[in-house]
Amino acid sequence: KINVPTPSDIRARKGGTPLVCLTAYATPTAQMMDTYCDIVLVGDSVGMVVHGLPDTLGVTMEMMELHGAAVKRGLTQAMMVVDMPFGSYEESPEQAFRNAARLMRVTGAAAVKLEGGVAMADTIRFLTSRSIPVMAHVGLTPQAINTLGGYKVQGRGEDRARVVADAKAVEAAGAFSVVLEKVPESLSDEITETLSIPTIGIGASAGCDGQILVVDDMLGLFTAFKPKFAKRYATLGRDGEVAIAQYAKDVRNRSFPAPEHVFADEVTTK
Ligand code: KIV
Ligand code: NA
Numbered sequence: 001k002i003n004v005p006t007p008s009d010i011r012a013r014k015g016g017t018p019l020v021c022l023t024a025y026a027t028p029t030a031q032m033m034d035t036y037c038d039i040v041l042v043g044d045s046v047g048m049v050v051h052g053l054p055d056t057l058g059v060t061m062e063m064m065e066l067h068g069a070a071v072k073r074g075l076t077q078a079m080m081v082v083d084m085p086f087g088s089y090e091e092s093p094e095q096a097f098r099n100a101a102r103l104m105r106v107t108g109a110a111a112v113k114l115e116g117g118v119a120m121a122d123t124i125r126f127l128t129s130r131s132i133p134v135m136a137h138v139g140l141t142p143q144a145i146n147t148l149g150g151y152k153v154q155g156r157g158e159d160r161a162r163v164v165a166d167a168k169a170v171e172a173a174g175a176f177s178v179v180l181e182k183v184p185e186s187l188s189d190e191i192t193e194t195l196s197i198p199t200i201g202i203g204a205s206a207g208c209d210g211q212i213l214v215v216d217d218m219l220g221l222f223t224a225f226k227p228k229f230a231k232r233y234a235t236l237g238r239d240g241e242v243a244i245a246q247y248a249k250d251v252r253n254r255s256f257p258a259p260e261h262v263f264a265d266e267v268t269t270k
Pocket of ligand 2: 043044045083
């Protein structure tokens with residue numbers, strides 16, 4: 001393990017070269033991004049992009065533990081953060097501590113992420129004062145889909161002050177960084193300038209201290225829908241379908257397996 005950044009290192013990157021962050025859920029993708037990313041997040045988006053759930057509410061501790069441990073095996077350079085799933089931290093600071101400690105112990109994560117601003121400040125303070133680094137997440141918080149009433153942009157107009165208050169609250173509570181999801185560009189920039197901890201944007205602003213994307217979105221692997229903020233850098237979903245169609249054709253016309261894929265009865269050479 002050389003040069004793996006710690007949460008304090010990440011905090012110190014405020015205002016510097018933007019932090020590169022991606023999600024991962026399995027060892028091979030983690031290996032792919034390890035040397036390019038500062039932070040790899042095992043996001044609860046795993047529920048939607050890997051398990052086919054309609055939202056993140058059905059994600060469990062067990063899922064985060066298994067995917068977190070798999071991702072950790074693919075990393076040697078990047079810092080790993082694991083999302084706390086819905087229902088694992090909201091009840092009390094004690095519940096949050098118990099589950100955060102479990103996630104860190106089982107997965108080897110350096111920190112946890114949880115959703116919420118003012119309402120979660122006491123919990124963030126409880127965790128950070130007991131040796132659990134916390135990445136916060138404000139603006140659009142997908143676990144709150146049922147009370148937010150949809151995946152809408154947060155902090156427009158009259159709602160702006162609420163998001164600012166949330167961002168300030170998580171900083172005051174000790175979070176080492178904060179994800180800003182789906183908030184207007186000007187509000188993202190205002191929060192980035194106001195806070196002394198790094199802001200990590202997704203659907204926020206190029207002015208944030210870092211950016212994060214869901215890896216399946218950026219690779220074009222998750223195609224059920226494409227959020228406006230997700231830029232596709234590859235078309236793995238389409239490429240995979242083309243490859244599978246060719247395989248199906250090859251099997252049906254017996255051109256696969258070819259001679260180089262089959263075995264002779266006796267070893268005749270080498
Ligand atoms: O679960 C996730 O992938 C996330 C990122 C989009 C920030 O929380
Ligand atoms: Na998440």
